[in-house]
Amino acid sequence: MVADERGQVxxxxxxxxxxxVEAAADLREVKPRFDPGQLLGRDLDGIPTDIAxxxxxxxxxxxxxxxxxxxGARTFRVIVDPVLDASGTRLGTAIEWTDRTxxxxxxxxxxxxxxAASQDNLRERIDLAxxxxxxxxxxEGVNRLIDVVDTxxxxxxxxxxxxxxxxxxxxxxxxxxSTHAAARHDIAY
Numbered sequence: 001m002v003a004d005e006r007g008q009v010x011x012x013x014x015x016x017x018x019x020x021v022e023a024a025a026d027l028r029e030v031k032p033r034f035d036p037g038q039l040l041g042r043d044l045d046g047i048p049t050d051i052a053x054x055x056x057x058x059x060x061x062x063x064x065x066x067x068x069x070x071x072g073a074r075t076f077r078v079i080v081d082p083v084l085d086a087s088g089t090r091l092g093t094a095i096e097w098t099d100r101t102x103x104x105x106x107x108x109x110x111x112x113x114x115x116a117a118s119q120d121n122l123r124e125r126i127d128l129a130x131x132x133x134x135x136x137x138x139x140e141g142v143n144r145l146i147d148v149v150d151t152x153x154x155x156x157x158x159x160x161x162x163x164x165x166x167x168x169x170x171x172x173x174x175x176x177x178s179t180h181a182a183a184r185h186d187i188a189y
Contacts, residue, residue: 001095002083007044010092019097026072044093074101106135113142122150 002011012020020027020036027034031047039047064081079096109126116124125146126139 001039001047001097002092003044003095004092005090007093009039009042009044009047012039016097019099023071023074023076023099026074029072030069044095068100074099075104076100102135106131106139109139110142113146117146117149122146122153 001009001013001016004010017036017039020039024034024036027036034047064079066077066079069076069078077098077100079098081094081096082090083092083094085091106126113124113126116122125143128136128139128143131139
C-alpha cells in the first residue's frame, strides 16, 4: 500500500486487498467503519494503524517504523517507510502489512510443547488440523521429536535401551533401541 504526501492511499496491490477483505471483521473492531473495498483515495485515518497520528512517520522526514497491531483475533506487523525522491523530498509513505496470526499461534504451541517436555510431560502434541505449509512441517517435526524422546524413555524403562558399552562394541552395526522404535523411527547408532 502506498499513500501520497498528504496521507491519501494511492495504491493497494492485490495481496493487500485480499488480506484486508479476509481480515475486515477483525479490523472493524479497531476501526468500525473500515471498508476494504474503499481503500483508494482514503485517508490513512480510515485504516487501522497507529501511523495516522504519528507525524514523525507520516510527516516530513522520518525513517522506517515497524509496529504490531492487534485487531480482533489477528495480529499484524505493519512496516511504514517513507518514499523519498533523489533529493530526499518526501513523496509519500509505503505501508507493508503482514498477518502474523498463524505464526504467533504456532510459536505459542511450540513454546507450550517444549515447556511441557521440559517438565517431563511427553504426552502433549501440536494439533495439525489447522496447519499447512511450513507451519505444518514444523509442527510435524516437533511432534516426531517428542515421539522419539518418549519412545526412548519408555524403552529405557523397560530395559530395552542398549548400553553405551554395547553400542561401542557393535560400532558399525546398527543398534536398534527396540523393534517398535526402529520400525517407527529407524534409529541407529
